[in-house]
Amino acid sequence: MIKGLVVIEPKIYSDERGFFYEFFNRQQLLKYGVNEEFVQGNHSKSSFGVLRGLHFQIQRAQGKLIRVLRGEILDVVVDLRKGSETFGEYFKIVLSESNRKILFVPKGFAHGFLTLKENTEIEYLCTDFYAPDFDSGILWNDKDLNIDWELEKYDLKEDDLIISEKDKNQGTLKEFIEKGGEIN
Template identity: 50%
Template structure:
């Protein structure tokens, strides 16, 4: 496993070691001790795995929970997405900044999005299957969505057309009106 730093130090790109030949490939997608040693530096427990499928042009996010905050280890098993994490940790040196990475079945990269970040992705392939591990259970009562195109965050989405949004994301709030993460950094 290779861990690559992003411009926000707590958000990490993880490249698994892939063993392949004419028959196919093998890779380890999760190893508790390596993850804690190389990525978080602390005990990290995942309690829920999610899997979604989306068509080209779908934009999901920017989602976060104000209670039961979730760290997410995300990857794509089919297709490609542009994945984004926005720092909403009040008091952080990178508060309001974002990181965007292409994740695909081909590059097999994973992205670690720690607690205190809003998260979203845009599907750039015909369709994509997106899987992720969460450090806390989904709690819709405390879920919020920041506008994907908020000018104060100014994410450089690689849009090919106007994105397709859920009702929740169409009614998302401005970044400046968001309830920020006040947990420990």
């Protein structure tokens, strides 16, 4: 795993009534070395085969605490931290309503996900506010990144994916580097 990323597997209390778990606990995050203040919460719903990303803000970078409420995603992050030993490398993980894993992504990463089930809902807390003037991204299928989105595993083809025009037209990692390649 890339340094700075944290996967949390919360303790889940289940009985005949249902379940309970803490998805956010500052003391627990501090034990993992996460000392961030979260200022914004986002909730999104996507159909099967939606691919969102790879997004980041070039200024006012956001750390994110991500979980799936319903459905399942293949969550992918790319290290864009200048000077990092793993710059340009990616990490991926399946987050789902059944595994209840939570992923902390620090500032300096591009983030994206592929929905693996219909009506998937994710929630994420952010360490800074959305700043549209600094919104940026990297092309999800950048050949230099060579991310394995595992399409075949989920019986998907590239033509099946539902991708926004903005995400289809993002630049490559190489272009990001040529522009200075720095997230603040």
